[in-house]
Amino acid sequence: MNTALTTEPSTDELCCEPSGRPVLSAVDAQDKARILKALSDPNRLRLLSIVKAGDTGGSCVCDLTEPLDLGQPTVSHHLKILVDAGLLEREKRGTWAYYSLVPGALETASASLLAL
């Protein structure tokens, strides 16, 4: 037996809910916020700026400590946060680690703000 029942919700009674509007999901918001949190520190922004400006195969920590007037452990801490967020990539060469921008990562973060 094939009984078709159609029930339509009475949305007319809702007063405040912006039903049907496209809204950022909780999962997408977590993902975007995680990257923006990595970007929300002035020293990390300056590190990214220096790495971006020094497009010669990666920046060594020795390039990064002096302009920021920070100790190497502090710089390494900030660099790890940027690597974990997918903004920088790290390559070990001998004693030193070299850092470069992950291609497209800043562009993706930038676009995510326009697509809220």
Add this chain to the structure above:
Amino acid sequence: MNTALTTEPSTDELCCEPSGRPVLSAVDAQDKARILKALSDPNRLRLLSIVKAGDTGGSCVCDLTEPLDLGQPTVSHHLKILVDAGLLEREKRGTWAYYSLVPGALETASASLLAL
């Protein structure tokens, strides 16, 4: 008596500093980080998304609490941070406050990531 002394720093001796490269200043980094910090929370991103989607003259707090499943004091706290960062503007109408995007604010934040 007018004595002109010209002293030029000997930059040739520096080994690691990326001298002459354009690098984000400390002041600019503070300004950018302040706005990115306001954007670095998932609930605040979702609030902005809802306000952006509801382009009908501003969103009331009653539009904002239900989709996020947060209490009104928490939502008001997040809204204040977004207003203070220059991302939302607040207009009082009778009992309720209505929030709308500051024109161009998200675009400016987005562009700031590309201009590091």
